[in-house]
Structures are given as structure tokens and as C-alpha cells.
Ligand SMILES: Cc1ncc(C[n+]2csc(CCOP(=O)(O)OP(=O)(O)O)c2C)c(N)n1
């Protein structure tokens with residue numbers, strides 16, 4: 360019988376701790392598939408975040424270093440400057456990248472560091488129990504916005520791709536989602552593109568991925584996927600936000 | 606051996622480069638700006654040299670972490686408020702057992718304080734500073750030559766023990782000029798292979814560098830491992846200098862700039878009054894602290910005069926070292942005040958004769 364589907368070499372054969380329906384596990388798999396397909400496993404160095412994906416280093420079978428919460432892009436900068444020929448990418452949540460690590464993310468992008476950021480936007484702080492994130496939608500209830508996020512006093516959600524698109528040295532910024540087979544395929548394409556931008560040494564690339572967190576959204580997995588289409592993607596439009604030909 | 610007149614900050618920078626440091630990351634703060642400025646000029650001349658003016662001290666220390674885990678010798682520097690911001694990163698370096706050299710050119714504090722030389726961060730430097738159960742190795746140079754020598758040495762210590770190492774100076778040492786013989790790498794000396802660094806997992810199992818250890822038993826063992834490492838460092842790396850101890854009736858204990866002033870005071874006192882037999886123990890590593898040197902001195906000497914440019918921080922370590930033996934006299938000048946050797950000498954002489962009178966009673 361022909362094998363049509365198998366575990367990628369870059370993914371370890373271990374059970375993941377993610378909740379059912381969580382987007383992180385899908386994204387891990389896509390990364391692993393791409394590392395295999397693009398022949399990048401041997402050169403890859405990943406900086407996972409503090410966040411639900413902190414244990415990504417048990418799943419991806421590549422070189423990994425843990426960063427303090429929010430500092431992944433600074434750590435990745437240090438690595439990449441020493442090892443310009445390695446594939447260096449950070450994997451960060453919305454709290455990690457757009458709250459505590461905003462300065463690092465912005466300046467890493469502004470310097471045009473030749474790294475890739477996998478930015479997982481699930482609109483909440485997953486790991487710490489579903490508190491408000493910088494990407495939490497207006498009116499959305501979280502454990503620290505029990506009455507819903509109030510944009511007047513708590514700010515509207517931050518659109519990271521759009522924010523970074525104004526910086527001259529960002530080369531490739533795309534927003535995708537992992538809520539449907541079609542979107543998963545698009546996400547894989549986007550990450551492939553981002554990795555190839557880095558391979559060409561063209562500069563900073565980031566893929567923002569709208570990712571379900573059924574647990575903290577207090578929805579079932581199907582409703583979470585629908586909610587991404589109907590609510591989240593309205594606030595965070597999918598597509599290529601910026602692409603500089605390279 | 607040619608001597609060159611150099612600023613303290615430049616001596617640190619050049620010694621780092623001679624030691625094989627290829628990466629510097631920092632954020633401007635007085636009184637140490639001449640160090641990043643020097644590195645911004647020098648590092649581009651070095652093969653693989655990387656200089657980044659980071660967006661903050663937080664970013665800088667984490668760039669150091671990245672460069673270190675990638676296998677480079679990396680350094681950052683700052684002054685007191687900036688060092689506070691680096692503490693989380695230093696704790697991660699310690700927990701992940703990554704080498705790095707961190708320079709603190711201390712100023713007066715707390716808060717924004719001022720930009721004058723002070724020894725205000727002794728507790729922060731020697732008591733971990735960052736969170737968690739770890740110790741930092743801290744060198745306290747007292748001359749521009751020592752700034753060069755200890756920086757050069759710090760990179761070896763950091764690599765050998767896989768630990769962050771701090772150079773604890775102050776604005777006075779950083780900004781003065783003295784003749785220096787620059788340490789040079791020994792010919793043919795090759796850097797030891799680092800079997801933990803991230804290079805991409807080609808032809809070997811993937812590597813993981815982290816400080817998160819969820820299993821409490823494993824975390825406990827990791828903590829004890831760090832303790833054993835520090836014990837080894839204590840046994841092999843503790844440094845101090847004795848000065849005029851042979852006939853001393855009283856020992857001044859001071860480090861860094863304070864020790865320079867103390868040396869001047871002792872010379873002056875001994876010149877003016879041959880009855881005044883004062884010597885000095887100068888810790889060169891303040892962490893590990895030269896406990897044994899002080900305990901040994903306490904066998905014959907009863908009076909210890911601690912001088913710090915702070916309200917009294919190292920004096921706690923002296924107290925712990927003495928374990929109740931002898932008498933401690935303390936003279937502290939915080940806030941960026943640098944007393945003259947004459948001022949300090951007066952205080953030493955007063956306590957000296959008080960102590961002798963007391964002993965006779
Ligand atoms: C300095 C610091 N502050 C707070 C935390 C606690 N913390 C860990 S992860 C996290 C937020 C995670 O949210 P996000 O980045 O969105 O990732 P997710 O779990 O949603 O994937 C927080 C606040 C920490 N580890 N370090």
C-alpha cells in the first residue's frame with residue numbers, strides 16, 4: 360500500500376499537551392513538514408516563547424533555545440548575527456510578541472534582521488488562563504475583561520502585520536488562519552514563503568496565524584473555527600499585508 | 606610589552622576583543638558610554654564581529670543570550686539602572702548555564718540616582734540580582750590594568766563554568782586613564798569545543814538549551830548542580846590582594862575605587878605615624894567572596910575597617926566571614942561621593958586609636 364501521510368522527520372513522535380482543537384499543534388506540524396520539504400531541518404534554530412507553545416521544544420526535533428517572555432526576537436537576533444547561514448525563527452504568541460515583547464519585535468523588524476517570526480494570534484493569553492491579550496477583540500470577554508474588552512480604556516486590538524508594514528525593512532508579512540483545510544494549506548504556503556525569504560537573505564518576515572483557543576474562548580472546536588471566519592478575520596483581515604519583491 | 610594610556614572603559618573593550626569576544630550589545634547610559642562607542646568602532650574590524658545598539662537593556666542582554674547559545678563570546682555593559690533591567694536575562698543565562706560577560710559601571714542610586722561613581726549595586730551583583738537560586742561570579746577591578754586583565758579572564762571563566770560573569774566597576778574607574786599592558790591570547794591556544802551550542806542539528810541529535818524544568822525533583826537537582834558549580838568556582842577562582850598585612854593591627858577591607866583610596870590612606874597614615882599599623886584585604890572577586898582570607902586574618906587581627914562607597918553592603922559579607930570574631934568598623938560614603946585619602950585616613954586613625962585604647966582598658 361502506498362503511504363500518503365506520515366509524521367514529518369522534524370516532528371517528534373510524542374503526544375502533545377495542547378487542548379483538543381488548539382491551533383498550536385497544527386502550526387507545529389506545518390513547520391515540521393516545511394523543514395523536511397525544504398531541507399532546512401539541519402540548519403534550523405527555533406526560539407519558542409513563554410506561552411502555551413513553551414514546550415514546542417519537545418515536539419520539534421531541531422535545535423532550540425528558550426527565551427524569556429517576549430524576548431524571542433532579541434534572542435533570535437543574537438543567534439542570527441552569529442550564524443547568518445542557519446534558518447532562525449521565533450515562535451511567539453500575541454501576549455509574547457505584541458505586549459511584553461513589542462519593543463523587541465518592532466526593533467528587530469526595523470533593523471530588518473533576516474529572521475522569520477511565526478506569530479500565533481489566538482486573541483488571549485492561553486497559558487496563564489485566558490486573560491486579555493493585545494489582540495483581544497473589542498467586547499470580547501476574557502478572565503480579566505469580564506464585561507468585555509473596552510476599546511476606549513483598554514485599547515482596540517493591535518494589528519501586528521499592519522503595524523510592522525510601515526517599517527522600511529520588513530520584507531514579507533502575511534496573515535493566515537488554521538481554522539479550515541483551505542486556510543491550513545494557505546498557512547503552509549505563507550510559512551514556506553517566509554522561510555524562502557530568509558534563505559534569500561532578503562530580511563525580516565513574519566506570518567501571523569489566527570489560531571483557535573477553544574479552551575479560553577469557551578467554545579467547542581467547530582464553533583471556534585467558525586468564529587475565526589465570522590468575527591476574528593473581520594478584525595484581522597487575512598492575506599499578504601506586505602511583500603517586497605526579492 | 607608596550608604600555609598604552611587607556612580609559613578604563615576602552616581597556617575593558619579592547620581586552621574583551623583580545624579575549625575573543627565578537628559580539629557586543631548595549632544601550633547607552635552614563636557613565637559607560639565610551640565602552641559601546643569603542644566597540645562600535647572596533648568590532649567591525651574583527652572577523653565575525655557584531656555590534657548592535659539595542660533598543661533597551663532587556664533586548665541587549667537577550668541578544669547576548671542568543672549570541673552565546675550560538676557559540677560566540679558575547680558581552681554587554683551598562684550602569685546601575687540598566688543593570689536592573691538586565692536581571693531577568695542574567696537569571697536566564699544562569700539557569701540555562703550560558704556564558705556571558707556583563708559589565709556594570711556603577712553610579713549613585715537608587716532610582717535614576719546620579720552619574721557619579723558609587724558602589725551602590727553590591728547586593729544586586731552578589732546576591733543574584735535576578736530571580737531564582739543562583740550565584741553570579743563578580744570581579745571588582747581597582748585599576749585600568751585590572752579592568753583589562755579581569756575582563757580578559759572573565760571570558761575564560763564564563764566559558765569554563767558555563768556561567769554569566771560580571772565586571773563590577775564604577776564611574777571613576779571607567780573614566781580615568783592609566784597605562785595598560787593589554788593581555789594577549791596565548792599563541793596556539795584553541796578555544797574549547799562547546800558541545801551544547803546551537804548550530805543546526807546536522808548529523809547529531811537536536812540540542813535544547815533552557816531553564817524551564819517543570820519536574821520539581823529535576824529542578825531541585827539543577828539547583829544543587831549550580832551550587833556545586835559555584836563551590837568549584839569558590840575553590841579555584843577566588844581572588845584577593847593583601848596589602849601591608851604582615852605587621853597590621855587593623856585591616857581595611859575595600860574593593861574597587863574604594864580600595865584605591867584606602868591604599869592612599871594607608872600609605873599616608875604609615876608615612877605620618879609609624880605606630881599606625883594598618884593593612885588591607887582587597888577582594889578582587891566579590892562573589893565568590895574571599896571568606897578564607899578574612900577568617901585567616903582574624904586569627905591575629907581583631908579590628909576590621911570596612912570602607913565602601915555605599916551605606917554598607919559588602920560589610921555584611923565581612924560580618925558573615927568573621928562569624929562574630931573581631932570588631933567591625935564601618936565607613937560608608939554613598940550617593941556618588943568619593944572621599945579623599947586624607948578624609949578616609951582620618952577616620953581610620955580615629956578608629957585605630959579608639960580600638961587600641963579599648964583593648965588596653
Ligand atoms: C516576565 C514574565 N511575565 C509573565 C509571565 C507569565 N506568562 C507566561 S506566558 C504568558 C502569556 C502567554 O500568552 P501568549 O503570548 O498570547 O501565548 P499563548 O499562551 O496564548 O499561546 C504570560 C503572561 C512570564 N513567563 N514571564
Ligand code: SF4
Nearest residue numbers: 377378381411485572
Ligand atoms: S489554552 Fe488555548 S492556546 Fe493553550 S493549549 Fe489550550 S487551546 Fe491551545
Ligand SMILES: [Mg+2]
Nearest residue numbers: 452453483485
Ligand atoms: Mg495568545
